[in-house]
Amino acid sequence: MVNLEYSYFQRKVLDLTGIDLSSYKSEQMRRRLGTIMARSGAHNLFEYYRLLSRDKARLQEFRDFVTINVSEFFRIPDKFDYLRTHVLPGLMADRRKLRVWSAGCSNGSEPYSLAIVLTELAPFGQWQILATDIDATVLERARAGIYQPADLVNVKSGLLKQFFVATGNQFQAADRIRNRVQFKTHDLLRDEYEKDFDLIVCRHVVIYFTEPAKEEIFRKFNDSLRPGGVLFIGGTEVMKNPSELGYSSISVSFYRKVGAPPPSN
Numbered sequence: 001m002v003n004l005e006y007s008y009f010q011r012k013v014l015d016l017t018g019i020d021l022s023s024y025k026s027e028q029m030r031r032r033l034g035t036i037m038a039r040s041g042a043h044n045l046f047e048y049y050r051l052l053s054r055d056k057a058r059l060q061e062f063r064d065f066v067t068i069n070v071s072e073f074f075r076i077p078d079k080f081d082y083l084r085t086h087v088l089p090g091l092m093a094d095r096r097k098l099r100v101w102s103a104g105c106s107n108g109s110e111p112y113s114l115a116i117v118l119t120e121l122a123p124f125g126q127w128q129i130l131a132t133d134i135d136a137t138v139l140e141r142a143r144a145g146i147y148q149p150a151d152l153v154n155v156k157s158g159l160l161k162q163f164f165v166a167t168g169n170q171f172q173a174a175d176r177i178r179n180r181v182q183f184k185t186h187d188l189l190r191d192e193y194e195k196d197f198d199l200i201v202c203r204h205v206v207i208y209f210t211e212p213a214k215e216e217i218f219r220k221f222n223d224s225l226r227p228g229g230v231l232f233i234g235g236t237e238v239m240k241n242p243s244e245l246g247y248s249s250i251s252v253s254f255y256r257k258v259g260a261p262p263p264s265n
């Protein structure tokens with residue numbers, strides 16, 4: 001796949017879908033594109049683009065391919081344990097009302113896991129979760145909140161009983177957690193970021209982005225956090241220069257925005 005072909009494809013895909021491939025790691029993207037293109041029968045990216053522009057189903061397949069929305073409840077459970085025992089109690093002590101953002105939330109497993117932890121810690125507490133993703137189709141699934149047993153392997157049986165309703169051999173997230181999460185489409189590379197969050201969770205998302213794109217996102221998250229607020233990222237998404245971006249490192253995957261929190265509201 002030559003550079004010219006890839007630049008042409010990037011430009012055309014941006015016009016057609018709004019997805020900015022230039023911020024995704026190029027080598028990884030090209031390798032994966034080669035596979036999906038070959039599967040479609042196209043011989044090069046010019047042909048593949050023509051196919052995408054004519055065929056809605058192919059275009060949806062391409063979106064699914066770019067967005068990789070694999071997720072599960074309590075993904076890497078020890079990180080959620082750390083969040084529950086070391087991060088949230090401090091944040092909750094500081095704030096009467098907690099604002100949480102799950103960015104790149106995929107099928108909802110992540111924000112609903114957060115809702116479960118927050119309900120356990122503060123069943124009547126004031127907290128709200130915004131959950132966003134670039135992919136409107138996966139957000140529809142997230143809103144419906146219906147999961148296969150494989151998505152729930154990390155959910156302890158007591159929690160399964162409390163927070164899910166069995167429907168045949170699937171499970172639906174109960175209203176008490178579904179009502180706490182607001183889902184919205186949002187592109188981390190293009191859209192405005194909301195402000196005043198106490199916790200931003202963005203895991204297994206920036207791993208697909210180039211270093212400059214990733215750094216820009218961390219900067220914008222910093223701007224969106226209240227002083228003392230926490231960013232929770234994936235284990236392999238290490239921030240190279242936290243202090244330059246306005247954070248101090250708390251533990252692997254957890255970074256605090258530098259600056260004292262304002263008085264509780």
Ligand SMILES: C[S@@+](CC[C@H](N)C(=O)[O-])C[C@H]1O[C@@H](n2cnc3c(N)ncnc32)[C@H](O)[C@@H]1O
Nearest residue numbers: 067069070071104106133134135187188203204
């Ligand atoms: C591998 S999933 C991670 C889901 C969840 N955070 C987790 O850790 O299980 C990556 C998600 O990032 C979303 N994503 C990819 N590019 C994005 C972008 N530019 N803006 C917002 N979300 C994006 C994808 O649609 C996908 O749902």
